[in-house]
Amino acid sequence: MKRRLFALALALLLAVSLPVSALARDWYIDDGDITISATENGQTVKQGDKDAVEDAAPVIKQNEQNNSSTATDKTITIDAEKDATANVTLGGVNIDASSRGNNTAGIRTTGDGNVTIELDGNNSVKSAADAAGLQKNNSGNLTIKDDNTTAGNLEASGGRGSAGIGGGNNQRADNITITGGTIIAKGGGDGGSAYADGGGAGIGGGHYGGGSNITITGGDITAIGGGTGSNDYKYGGAGIGSGGNGGGGTKITISGGKVTANGGYAGAGIGGGYNSSGNNITISDGEVEATGGYLGAGIGGGNGSSGGGRAHDINISGGTVTANGGGGGAGIGGGNFASADNIAISGGEVTANGGDYAAGIGGGAQRSGSSIQISDGTVTAHGGREGAGIGGGYASNGRDIKISGGEVKATGGEYAAGIGGGHDGNGSDIKLSGGEITAKGGTGGAGIGGGRSGTGSDITISGDAQVKSQGGTSNDYTGAGAGIGNGGTQVKNEANKKVPVDGDEVEPDTSGLTENGRLEYYAPGADMENDAPKKVIENKPEASAPSGASAPVYSVTDKDGNAVSYTAAREGSVLTIRVDAAYARLTLTADEAQALTAQSVEKVVFVTTGATSAFRPADLTAYASEAPFVLTHDGETVTFTAGETDLASLLLQA
Secondary structure, rough: OHHHHHHHHHHHHHHHHHHOOOOOOEEHHOOOOOOEEEEEEEEEEEEOOOOEEOOOEEEEEEOOOOOOOOOOOEEEEEEEEEOOOOEEEOOEEEEOOOOOOOOOOOOEEEEEEEEEEEEEEEEEEEOOOOOOEEEOOOOEEEEOOOOOOEEEEEEEEEEOOOOOOOOOOOEEEEEEEEEOOEEEEOOOOOOOOOOOOOOOEEEEOOOOOOOOEEEEEOOOOOOOOOOOOOOOOOOOOOOOOOOOOOOEEEEEEEEEEEEEEOOOOOOOEEOOOOOOEEEEEEEEEEEEEEEEOOOOOOOEEEOOOOOOOEEEEEEEEOOOEEEEOOOOOOOOOOOOOOOOOEEEEEEEEEEEEOOOOOOOEEOOOOOOOOEEEEEEEEEEEEEOOOOEEEOOOOOOOEEEEEEEEOOEEOOOOOOOOEEEEEOOEEEEEEOOOOOOOEEEEEOOOEEOOOOOOOOEEEEEEOOOOOEEEEOOOOOOOOOOOOEEEOOOOOEOOOOOOOEEOOOOOOOEEEOOOOOOOEEEEEOOOOOOOOOOEEEEEEEEOOOOOOOOOOOOOEEEEEOOOOEOEEEEEOOOOOEEEEEEEEEEEEEOOOHHHHHHHHOOEEEEEOOOOOEEEEEEEHHHHHHHHOOEEEEEEOEEEEEEEEEEEEEEEHHHHO
16 A cells, blocks of 8 residues: 555656646747747747747747737747757748847748748748848758648748848858748848848848759749849849859759749849859749849849859759740840850740840850750740840850750840841751741841851751741841841942841751651741741652642652652742752652642752752643653763653753
């Protein structure tokens, strides 16, 4: 009996003396500053001068929840030791710490561990000068989520030179993940002060601070870079990425959600702030709209007038993506005075609109666009004034452009190519091997090749590519651009008067076209949807009809009668058949000659590596031979027969 009483007494003593595992409880920010501390042994909450108490999942609210206009200047600090994770729920707070002195953040994370913030209800936080709205100072991950049934949102506004979510003035921010919630993050500018401290990113680094490892998988996110006032116009931050002069926004990944990102002055929507690069940007899903501030790219670099702003390693594989460059900035690519390379699109629905003097996809104003690859997806690229649809900005080249699949429409701005160079820029090393591609030059620009006064070279059309190309129209300042080749230009005539001169066509390499491949040239100004092409090139492995025919009307064979590959190009009433061989035989019957005549083909030109010859199909119809007509090239030797009859007299001067 005594032993039982002793045991009972001991149990009661232990129950009183041992710590009790704390359940989640509500904390009211109005009652004082709150500090959450997480270690490997657990988590505590301390408010004001009160002792810390254990709470593994605190919910921070406001006494005046129903009065959203009432703000408190009290702050939240979340500290996590290494290998620990702090967990906090914002359950409806309205914090305005802007009056508490410089570098006072409404919410601040610290330590070497991870921080997870759950959003419930309406939350707003505004910080003082030099501090981010939600300032990330912990070296681990910051995760913002909305997993509970209660819908949560957060509006975070940074103070002078600071991010909405991320780094304070002169601070970078790394390792930020957003998985849900409705979030508005506004970077701070210089506040109209004389300091011209510039802007922080909406999400990412503060002024002079980079932003990296930023991941968005869900939610409705709006990120606005700071730097739009009268004094900070040169130094804006990105919507998502780095602050002004921040070095760069890198390793930015979007795989879901709805994301709207607007750069501050000279900052990209997603990527670099002023004088900062945008690189390692990956979009695989979601609905994304990115708009650069003036001089910034939609997705890519900020203004690069001081040597920054380059864009590289941008990969889009899915989602709906709209990228609008500010004046001088590409839709996807470099900011003003900044180049772009290693841009890959392999899926999704992508629309890229360049700002003035910048490419839709490629270089910013006066900078090149190179190493651009499109393998799938629906891609619409519009160059800004004097910028290529895909390629170079004003006075710059587009090179190493490869399209192997997808549906691609590229339209150059005034004086720029659809695919290739901007105004005064060249287009080279352009390889189109698959997909449905429409390239349209602006006034004086080639469809594929050079902008006004620029050249096109090393252009290959192969595989199953279905290509439509149209040079831009002429005006008093320039001649028309080639379908494929050079842009138009202007020269002085004998009377020393400037006259427009059309750009020269450059013959692309079409030898690799398959029987499903096709190249169509359209006259400048023609309706590419409704008008017939002026010239068609196909490469058929066996007998086939030229454009518009419903049945084969000739065959092209070797010495043994085997079908060989050839190109058939129709330009007006002239059909040109080319064979890349010294020996080739063109055969057609009287009925087939009549079919060509019915298609308004007035002249057929047969070209091999050793000879060129020509005839009129109408002459063959009139001859009415029962034997097929055979035009043979054997090196430089040309024969034309019908059975044993020599028809050399019917050959024309090619």
